[in-house]
Amino acid sequence: MKFKDKFVLITGASSGIGRQASIDFALNGASKIILVSRTEHKLIALQKQIELTISSEVRKVENLEVIPYACDVSKKDDVLVMARDLLKKLGRIDILVNNAGFGTFGAVKSQEIDDIEAIMRTNYFGMVYCTKAFLNSMVSRHSGHIVNVASVAASFGVAGMAGYCASKYAILGFSESLHHELRSTGVNVTVVSPIGVKTNFFDHESFRENKPNYTGFMLDPKSVSRAIISASCSPRIEIVVPNYIRAAIWMKCTFPYIVNPIVGTLFRRQLNK
Numbered sequence: 001m002k003f004k005d006k007f008v009l010i011t012g013a014s015s016g017i018g019r020q021a022s023i024d025f026a027l028n029g030a031s032k033i034i035l036v037s038r039t040e041h042k043l044i045a046l047q048k049q050i051e052l053t054i055s056s057e058v059r060k061v062e063n064l065e066v067i068p069y070a071c072d073v074s075k076k077d078d079v080l081v082m083a084r085d086l087l088k089k090l091g092r093i094d095i096l097v098n099n100a101g102f103g104t105f106g107a108v109k110s111q112e113i114d115d116i117e118a119i120m121r122t123n124y125f126g127m128v129y130c131t132k133a134f135l136n137s138m139v140s141r142h143s144g145h146i147v148n149v150a151s152v153a154a155s156f157g158v159a160g161m162a163g164y165c166a167s168k169y170a171i172l173g174f175s176e177s178l179h180h181e182l183r184s185t186g187v188n189v190t191v192v193s194p195i196g197v198k199t200n201f202f203d204h205e206s207f208r209e210n211k212p213n214y215t216g217f218m219l220d221p222k223s224v225s226r227a228i229i230s231a232s233c234s235p236r237i238e239i240v241v242p243n244y245i246r247a248a249i250w251m252k253c254t255f256p257y258i259v260n261p262i263v264g265t266l267f268r269r270q271l272n273k
């Protein structure tokens with residue numbers, strides 16, 4: 001019952017990592033869970049599943065409330081309306097998990113600018129809008145944790161995913177700065193950066209023709225959800241999943257002239273396949 005009386009909002013809750021994290025926060029005792037994505041019927045189905053799962057648990061959460069809230073996080077005004085509604089109804093959000101995101105595959109030379117902008121608007125600005133919408137209320141209560149789901153793509157630019165990598169580098173940079181700004185306020189920011197995860201992420205049509213073969217290294221959403229749960233009460237800036245990938249990031253930062261050509265060759269091969 002780690003999250004007893006905690007109010008948790010998760011974006012991108014309808015699928016994959018966010019869906020699993022929503023279930024796991026409920027199993028860990030959160031009292032209110034707000035499920036956010038664009039697809040309302042999936043959120044309602046998940047609400048029912050969480051309520052069913054929890055009602056069959058021995059350690060039942062008193063007054064658990066699961067609230068589906070359809071919102072496109074790439075739309076600033078919609079996020080502001082959502083935050084106003086929720087803060088009026090609930091009074092606070094204790095843990096904000098900015099997880100909504102998507103990626104596309106393709107060379108920059110053949111991608112539309114609009115497509116690259118769309119990735120940035122959801123992955124990066126969606127996180128900024130949600131953070132801004134709830135941050136002041138967290139700071140005024142001297143309590144709160146923001147968990148931003150980035151990726152190992154926040155540390156390695158790879159061929160075929162420039163727009164996506166840029167959005168994840170941006171999330172890491174923003175979060176690192178905010179983490180330092182918030183020192184001693186009672187509010188914290190932690191980034192969770194997984195490698196590839198078995199979710200619907202790769203169902204985007206751009207992966208279809210030239211699907212990268214990342215499957216050998218793919219994580220289960222449960223591993224990432226566990227990291228999100230740990231992150232939401234951790235003093236750390238970034239949690240990399242699995243943690244041994246930190247060694248690869250260190251190698252890249254320390255010996256870029258060795259690591260970059262290897263990463264370049266591997267991913268260019270995927271792109272040119």
Ligand SMILES: NC(=O)c1ccc[n+]([C@@H]2O[C@H](COP(=O)([O-])OP(=O)(O)OC[C@H]3O[C@@H](n4cnc5c(N)ncnc54)[C@H](OP(=O)(O)O)[C@@H]3O)[C@@H](O)[C@H]2O)c1
Nearest residue numbers: 012014015016017037038039073100101196197199200201
């Ligand atoms: N899968 C991987 O290999 C991997 C690796 C590292 C990091 N990540 C990151 O993990 C996060 C979750 O991805 P996933 O793997 O779980 O993929 P997923 O199964 O495709 O889930 C993505 C979620 O984001 C939501 N979403 C997308 N655009 C949205 C928008 N504009 N507004 C609100 N919600 C939106 C989707 O819901 P709706 O369609 O209903 O809106 C869905 O719930 C993403 O940030 C992704 O970049 C994934």
